[in-house]
Amino acid sequence: MENHKYTAIIVDDERLARNALKTLLEEIDEIELTGEADSVSNAISLIAKVKPDIIFLDIQMPGESGFDLIEKISTNIKIIFVTAFDEFALRAFEVNAIDYLLKPVSVIRLKTSIARLFEENSIDETAKKKLVAGDRLFLLFNNNYLFLKIENILHISSSGDYSELHLIDGKKGLTNKSMQEWEARLPINTFCRIHRCTIINMDYVVKVDEWFNNAFRIHMKGIEEPFIMSRRFSSVIRNRFN
Secondary structure (H helix, E strand, O other): OOOOOEEEEEEOOOHHHHHHHHHHHOOOOOEEEEEEEOOHHHHHHHHHHHOOOEEEEOOOOOOOOHHHHHHOOOOOOEEEEEEOOOOOHHHHHHOOOOEEEEOOOOHHHHHHHHHHHHHHHHHHHOOOOOOOOOOEEEEEEOOEEEEEEHHHEEEEEEEOOEEEEEEOOOOEEEEOOOHHHHHHHOOOOOEEEEEOOEEEEHHHEEEEEEOHHHOEEEEEOOOOOOEEEOHHHHHHHHHHHO
């Protein structure tokens, strides 16, 4: 990780929960705890005073919830939810939370959240730098972090706001990157978007057939069913490689 500290506060109405999280954060050099609050109103005052980079935020609190707090503060502050309930996870990611931790939190799981924070900031700072052959990515893959060689990606499919990677060893998993980010960053001489929902590694294409309406079928090594390359994307391919 970079030599950088993030300032953070804890917002939780339970004193024991705040103390437990503080103990864990003491083991993470990258985080400097600058305060704690036991309610939304107290959190608003604290945020105005210390201007934290991160809020470790409980959801269910007396009166107003953690989601109520998010609506009242700057969107530049990173949010990591820490809660005893799993039913709010989808809504948490809809408000662009960095992570969603279930109590009791382990230090390993907490460090994974901090790694995700550094990964997102690294992407911002490099302006989504173009990848080249041989590059590795540090990314979230099926809720675990790993270093992945881009040459080991067979194809990528859309999954809502996320994407699913299919690797040459047969493994597949969700990532938190969009198709637009993959298309912008992957090397164009190796990876090609053939459909709004599909990007392929052209090193593993074994045959291309003409199909209906000026579309094509793409046959890839190790995959039984061919991909259909839409007419719009086939014209892009022709312009790129002619």
